Amino acid sequence: MLSSVTKFLLGFFLAIAVLVGGGVAIALYFVNRTGIPPAKPVFSNDSPSVKAQAPKATEPGGGKPSLKPGNQAQSSPTSTSTPTESPKAATLSPKPLPSGAYRGRVSWAEGLSLRSQPNQEAEKIGGVGFNQKIIILSESEDKSWQKIRLEGSEQEGWVKTGNTEKVNEQ
Structure with missing residues (x-):
């Protein structure tokens, strides 16, 4: 009789210990996850480089730049939509710094x-x-x-x- 009561109490306390240990482990996991700050979002108005990388609008299926009032299309069949300023930007040397900068x-x-x-x-x-x-x-x-x-x-x-x-x- 004594051994069955001892077995019951030992099993009961082991079950409580497992439940408490699991609860503490889960609580620590969620506390640590909420302590990590999320990545800082980058909005298009915060960084000028994001706007520069935006793709240009094109007409569906045509592959030519869309025209807005005031823009002129080139009639040459060899014209490309590649900006002509990108090679210049790569070859420009940095400007000298202003005085005191x-x-x-x-x-x-x-x-x-x-x-x-x-x-x-x-x-x-x-x-x-x-x-x-x-x-x-x-x-x-x-x-x-x-x-x-x-x-x-x-x-x-x-x-x-x-x-x-x-x-x-x-």
């Missing part, structure tokens, strides 16, 4: 908001991703904002100081 990169892991004026309430005019190359043009009078230009672009704006770092040029 230096090259840098974004060191803030989440990227930065590019603002039109050096204050927190200013309009957001774009974004700058982590490790993106930039040119630091100047600082605000109180040294808490930096005016930057995106490398390879003419887009300029203001970001908070301390989120960029100078890159040594070779």
